Amino acid sequence: MDLNLVRVFVAIYETRGLTAAASRLYVTQPAVSQALGRLRRELDDPLFLRAGRTMEPTPLAVSVFPGFREAIAGIDRTLDAVHGFDPSDSRKLFRVALSELGEIGWLPAILRAVRARAPHMRLEIVPLDVGELPDWLARGTVDLAITPVALSGAFDRVLLKSQGYGVALSAANPLADRAFDLDAYLDAAHVTVASDSGAPMLAAAQRRAGAEIEAQVAVRHFATLPPLLSASRELIATVPDTIAAGWAGTWPLVVRELPFEMAEIELCLYRRATTQQTAALDWLYATVARAVQGSSGQFFVIHGDGSAPA
Template sequence: MMDLNLVKVFVAIYEARNLTTAARRLFVTQPAVSQSLTRLRRELDDPLFRRNGRSMDATPLADSVYPGFRQAMAGIDRTLDAVHRFDPSDSTRLFRIALSELGEIGWFPAILSAVRAAAPHIRLAVVALQPAELPSWLARGAVDLAISTASIPGFERTLLKSQSYGVAMSRSSTLPDMLSVREYSDADHVVVSSDSGHDQLEAAQRRAGASFEASVIIDHWATLPPLLSTQQNLIATVPDSIADGWAETWPIRVGPLPFAMPPVEVHLYRRATTVHTAALDWLSTTVTDAVRGSSGRFFAIHGDARQP
């Protein structure tokens, strides 16, 4: 029978893909992890991991045994958590949540209120969402949760929202609310580079033959409403419910897309690491309920209602 500590070391290395990170997670030294890996290789008669620069690539055997080992460790962790009773009311744990700029503006107030209501001493850190980094972050436990429109295979996820897009422009624009594909393509476009739904939007534009080169590219969503309100010729393709909220205080209007585009799904992803599973279960449920129950505070990016 394999030593349970070896299983724990295997799972930590597989998720971290780095011996130093695995050792830090297990609160042991790197030589101790290296020694355990040597024993694992002997027990399973396989290299399990091969060094690739600073990372450790898993062998096919390691890939095949990881799900079972992880499930076993998660069950043990939940059992131990039940014995020690994770109590959010007196926990001082720090949780890290990866959010986009819009997610932080729209949903973090509701998340914080829900967490604080049950866990006044828990600390939350928002990590700026980087979709390309999410698989690594979730695998290593660098973040506990992430809210994203990206599709990340291999991680547990929960559907939070489905979001449609629309076309936003100044109220004084001479363009009609309902644009043709040609009018849309010929218009002056401003694009938010951090839009996590950009790939899906771009695919829909290609299918419709709506090709254009953006004349303005910005980094932050907060820049968009004042830009549209002062630049008569610019249009932006944005989540329609968010733009509808902005239109209440900014002199902008929102029309439908001139082509078909499936709603963009927003998912909550949770880290793959098995440490403190009960705490993660509680946080995941709390955040899910908070976001689903919130219409979003996107109106926080507001203008002066006295504007023309």
């Protein structure tokens, strides 16, 4: 079988579309359609069937994909070893999915590490959507993602950090220096953050403790919390504890321990499952992992002037 046909098959399988496959392979859509026709005759199977706007694989396509993908990846890595990948010459564009806190805390370290070796490489930061992430990584919509959520699918990943949670509140809040048990936690006025990628794990721990809460205030961004909490004598927020401790250095905030058990969340770096640009992705994956593992994060950039709330 023509090796190019295998590449076309893998591209269609991963992108679920002829146009997207053609774009990845730098060929025309008619060329992809023609190659798919040859594949269908070779394997005596339709391989992909139209389902709305996507091309869904048949059972035979699902069964042969792992072998075809592994073969292409092996060939590409062998060729990369011969030609070598020089990050200093790379002008490739990579997309990295990060949460709001990921952008604030880790992106500066990531950018420094990448530009130190690959000054012309381009990075596009994509807002993290945990629900869409498995599909994005499977199709190559994003190249890397950092999230504490365990994703379904056969994606390579590396553990970056373990993170606990605590309760942030104003130093003027009566709970700042009183007994802080589960009853006090339940009775308090809570503010939640929509962009918290650790929210599912936090909610699960709260349910196990019988501490499900109904937030009085819901905000979209973590950057809103320090001034909001500082200005309130009632609101509390359950957030990553090291980040809250950093805020407490310049805002009139204190951090209390959770009044229930919650295991630390594991922040992992995931890489896409698709096969294109293998050597460059290998380099970026390792570079980003080292950058985040070696950084304590720059969450202090959300700083205040230390003034007390009114």
